[in-house]
Amino acid sequence: MRSVYASLVFVLVSVPLMGGTTLGVSVDTSLAVLITVDQSGKGDFQRIQDAIDAVPSFNSEQVFILIKPGIYRERVVVPEDKPWITLSGTNATSTIITWSGAWDTLESTTVSILAPDFVGRHLTIQNAYGAGAQAVALSVFGDRVAFYACRMISYQDTLFDISERHYYSNCYIEGATDFIFGNALSFFEKCHIHSTSKSGGAITAQKRSSVDENTGFSFVSCKLTGVKSKSVFLGRPWGPYSRVVYADTYMSNAILPQGWSDWNNAITQRTSFYGEYKCYGSGARNTTRVKWSHQLLTLDEATPFITQTWINGQDWIRSNPTHFKKPSFPLKNEGDGLESLDGY
Ligand SMILES: *[C@@H]1O[C@H](CO)[C@@H](O)[C@H](O)[C@H]1NC(C)=O
Numbered sequence: 001m002r003s004v005y006a007s008l009v010f011v012l013v014s015v016p017l018m019g020g021t022t023l024g025v026s027v028d029t030s031l032a033v034l035i036t037v038d039q040s041g042k043g044d045f046q047r048i049q050d051a052i053d054a055v056p057s058f059n060s061e062q063v064f065i066l067i068k069p070g071i072y073r074e075r076v077v078v079p080e081d082k083p084w085i086t087l088s089g090t091n092a093t094s095t096i097i098t099w100s101g102a103w104d105t106l107e108s109t110t111v112s113i114l115a116p117d118f119v120g121r122h123l124t125i126q127n128a129y130g131a132g133a134q135a136v137a138l139s140v141f142g143d144r145v146a147f148y149a150c151r152m153i154s155y156q157d158t159l160f161d162i163s164e165r166h167y168y169s170n171c172y173i174e175g176a177t178d179f180i181f182g183n184a185l186s187f188f189e190k191c192h193i194h195s196t197s198k199s200g201g202a203i204t205a206q207k208r209s210s211v212d213e214n215t216g217f218s219f220v221s222c223k224l225t226g227v228k229s230k231s232v233f234l235g236r237p238w239g240p241y242s243r244v245v246y247a248d249t250y251m252s253n254a255i256l257p258q259g260w261s262d263w264n265n266a267i268t269q270r271t272s273f274y275g276e277y278k279c280y281g282s283g284a285r286n287t288t289r290v291k292w293s294h295q296l297l298t299l300d301e302a303t304p305f306i307t308q309t310w311i312n313g314q315d316w317i318r319s320n321p322t323h324f325k326k327p328s329f330p331l332k333n334e335g336d337g338l339e340s341l342d343g344y
Pocket residue numbers: 069090091093094
């Protein structure tokens with residue numbers, strides 16, 4: 001998915017101080033148009049999707065959508081042509097987006113981010129379907145997407161980390177089976193990953209399919225817990241060149257001693273790259289790991305994986321806006337946004 005378009009944005013974004021650019025349109029990241037969503041009717045909108053639908057296509061201004069506390073029972077899609085949107089709750093326990101859908105991974109998703117330069121803050125994103133089928137809470141497709149202090153909750157396939165570069169900071173991610181999966185290049189920092197599997201679950205199913213793909217998941221200063229001792233793998237290869245590293249991470253006894261699964265395909269033992277660096281806790285005992293996984297013993301070996309440069313974060317991770325203004329576009333509903341899922 002990374003294209004000429006993406007490299008152009010990369011070059012332009014990296015030049016100005018905190019400015020950002022999409023297709024040559026300069027975006028002031030310190031300033032945002034403010035839209036409020038409030039179920040009580042005191043905001044601009046009562047539904048989150050209505051606020052997103054009001055944002056003009058190819059918006060050249062940052063848009064900060066503040067969502068007041070409440071349980072929002074709706075599917076939310078941020079379409080590909082609406083970059084620079086932030087969805088922010090007050091705190092993740094009080095602003096909850098929930099839906100219940102299953103089987104088709106994208107159609108079942110509660111929140112889908114197709115746009116680039118998206119930020120999510122202080123939200124719970126839940127798929128309440130429960131056990132028995134794929135039921136995605138959050139799908140992330142767009143490039144340069146970041147989530148802060150969010151909770152992603154489901155059972156099977158919670159976080160579909162599909163493509164491009166993503167940053168997850170201080171998030172809580174819960175599930176049982178392959179619950180962080182996809183072919184993105186992602187950095188998880190200070191996240192709490194909680195498994196609800198009773199046996200043989202897997203935290204990750206990363207999908208890198210060739211040696212040329214620059215994708216993979218890196219977890220740094222995270223915490224891994226689960227409901228039962230020796231019940232969950234660190235990862236298994238959805239794609240043969242699957243790449244996952246955990247560093248400076250606490251692992252409870254929920255982690256299986258062998259650590260990693262080859263998903264019954266011995267070839268992946270040679271093609272995957274599964275590593276651990278300075279992890280601790282009773283689930284982190286490296287002597288019991290499968291021989292084909294990597295204990296990264298030196299800082300040099302670990303360095304490519306353990307900072308935001310893994311996702312070129314130094315070029316695009318942005319601070320919260322400091323100034324807000326009223327929208328110059330009309331606050332009206334332009335459709336449900338769901339048609340943008342067609343074709344995926
Ligand atoms: C979250 O927000 C709600 C509503 O504003 C508040 O009552 C609650 O104390 C907050 N919780 C935390 C952990 O800040």
